[in-house]
Amino acid sequence: MSAWTKERLQQLAxxxxxxIAPFRDDGVTLGTPTWIWSVVVDGELYVRAYNGTASRWYLAASKQKAGQITAAGKTTDVTFEEVAGEVNDRIDAAYRTxxxxxxxxxxxIDDRARAATVRISPQA
Incomplete structure (x- = not known):
């Protein structure tokens, strides 16, 4: 896993x-880009699926673990990692702000979306 630069994190925040565009089942073709909310917490980029774990992009990200994001005028190859636990409270606070x-x-910030929380990291 690679880290975001401070400058890029500020742009993303x-x-x-x-x-977000996770890979499709073939692991090569990108899915249709989906606009989603994002927050930065503790130097990491997080997103959630509004429709929870049944969301198409979330299912693809969970399965393929990689894809691309486009934000603030830049496209980046990324990895996706599902997250749970106490960090969700800080993510909730960032969404509220x-x-x-x-x-x-x-x-x-409800249980359905919290269950579909993903950390996005730039590919090395």
Missing amino acids: STDDLH KYASSPYLKPM
Whole structure:
């Protein structure tokens, strides 16, 4: 696993245009980019699936573990890792801060979305 640069993390933290494209079953073809919310917590990039673990992009990311994201004008090859545990409380807090005015905030911090939390890291 590689780490984001400080500059790139700042860009990712401030943008609201992240599109995720996990690989399809063939492990080569990228899926259709899906716009999702993202937050940065403790120097890591996290996303959640609004529709929980049944979400198409989440299922692909969980299975393939790799793909691409496009955000803040740059496309990056990435890896995906499912996360659980206490970090979800800090992720909730980051969502509350970044998306405080959105009517969609509550579903993004409920149990369904928390169960579909993914850490995104740049490929080495």
